[in-house]
Amino acid sequence: MERVTAAPTQPKLALDELDAEQAAAVRAPRGPVCVLAGAGTGKTRTITHRIAHLVASGHVRADQVLAVTFTARAAGELRNRLRALGLGGEAGQVQARTFHAAALRQLRYFWPQVVGDVPWKLLDSKFPIVAQAAGRAGLSTDTDSLRDLSSEIEWAKASLIAPEDYAGEVARLHRDAPYDAKKVATVYTYYEALKNTPDGLLLDFDDLLLHTAAALEDYPSVAEEFRGRYRSFVVDEYQDVTPLQQRVLDAWLGDRDDLTVVGDANQTIYSFTGASPAALLDFSRRFPEATVIRLERDYRSSPQVVSLANRVIGAARGRIAGTRLQLIGQRPDGPEPGFAEYDDEPAEAAATARKIAKLLEKGVPAAEIAILYRINAQSEVYEQALTEAGIPYQVRGGEGFFNRPEVRQAVQALRQAANRDDLPDARGADLVTLVRAALAKVGLTKEEPVGAQARERWSSLMALVQLTEELTAHDEELDLSGLLRELAARSEARHPPTVQGVTLASLHAAKGLEWDAVFLVGLADGTLPIQHVLGPDSTVSDEAALEEERRLLYVGVTRPREHLQLSWALARSEGGRKVRRRSRFLVGLVPDDSPASRIAPHTTATRGPKRVHPTCRVCGRPLLNTTATMLGRCSRCPADIDQELLTALKDWRKEKSEALSLPHFVIFSDTTLTAIAEQRPSDDRALVAIPGIGAKKLQTYGADVLAIVRSRARAEG
Ligand code: ATP
């Protein structure tokens, strides 16, 4: 690594921003420190202040500190908080990185000393090599199998299990492997061998860590140089460490003990990747002289949210649960968390969008609102509902629905089917069958497959089938090309990612983060907890996996500062059979006076008024798709767009977006402007009747827009 001569750093020390226990962890003398505490108690704040304190008191230089965590976003969060304390991320400052990024840097620097001039290359993806290995082993090389094999190899490497030990360990751990363990072991063996190519070594992400540890373990000169350079180590979210990462950490430390770790065993949600809270829970056994601090005060969430969080985790069982502490809310009172049950997912999504619109009107910034769900495939219906409501959003920790590889492949397969002239002209139920058949070619199976990746992919494909069912239910005449037009319109109508938007994220991607308002959606049994931890008849098949699902809910419940809404739907598609019920984790949590609690599972009662579809202002027929709803007319009915007005509106939007430094679609989407140019609203009332324009937009931009429409009318008249 490059040597840097750092200007002495003077961090801003702010011990008054800490409570007594946090300050004790911050001031603890050099040596091992462990903060074991619940969500929102200030663990991340404590480690950043501890680093500042160690530097300010002269224990270490800023550039001798290495702070690590697990995701790029969490590392970014650490860097931001360090920067606020005057310990920025520039050279000569504290290094805050992911384990992988730190290892990559170190390996680049030490490689010549260790391996000489053998060239190496980092693999972006395991896929091509796993495909070759699977082919050699005589296994299927379709995308689903390759994904499952790749995750299995990743799990084995993260758990420090070599190919020859894999089958034995799978048996010992009763692991639910995607294929016969011996076969996986063969693929794993080939995979490792194939990375040694005549042109040099190919390294995957796990190899970065393995080689870094080996360089430090086996080459005293490397260890000496490294340990002279870095003296103090800090790990955030330590409950998620894998045995491989722990080995790297041990290699960094050598026989030193200047290590601060913080974590919450009750937020362990990455066990499937090999992560384990054992190192966190055993820390004081390994370092008997360690300062161990427990924090109980929750500074993030209102007492109402904290109380629910305590009840969620209070029901947990097992060793991990035994370490929990009751959180004590420190913030002012806020609203009680809300619970809501809906007939189907589209109704749940539409209601969520309406509630978000209300929060935006009250002045809660969009970037302070999140919708969190169990699996990424759940985002589709929310992307749709937010688009229809004209609310900008960003999908985190996964791609927007239409950008997912499986969805692109599926749309491609549907296009191919549309181009064949030997297929019947299918409509209604026949269209659904035809779509299922076309998607079978890209991996849609009848039964939900085994393997997390395969399931995720399957769920995205099922979301497309579900969408087809819904559209055909509303429009008996819809055929395949009509469906493709609708999919294209939906994909187009959606906004590109925006930092000012509402966040859509999976619960896994939400760890460590916080928002003012959080909507936990899709809390149906079989989604959270997810189906595959339940046995037939919804009995529990895997107790440990069920507890991990409960922890996921706990992570979700502990994200909001103030507003928390939990919801679920009884059917998947609109008007579908109501076969679902609320998550078993919510039993006993929904208060008696909540409207949701009065709804017995499996009943058909209590839907609000059936969603009324708006009608076309040209032909009067119901409008069934997004673009049509936003335009207020069927796409086939004649348009009456005032092109000059549209140009004037777009010019105005451009000026505004520059003046306010906002992306233009945050002001108004193209579809909304087109609708204005068609409908030429003359007053506030006509303007808010256009989808995408709520009270907030009316207040901010209404006068401008109406003035443009009027001046254009005068020019015409
Ligand atoms: P998680 O387990 O979710 O990662 P955490 O324990 O790391 O949570 P932080 O993110 O550090 O918690 O803190 C939660 C929130 O409380 C942050 O907004 C932080 O700035 C604030 N906070 C922490 N400690 C204090 C304090 N002593 N006084 C005021 N605010 C605090």
Ligand code: MG
């Ligand atoms: Mg944290």
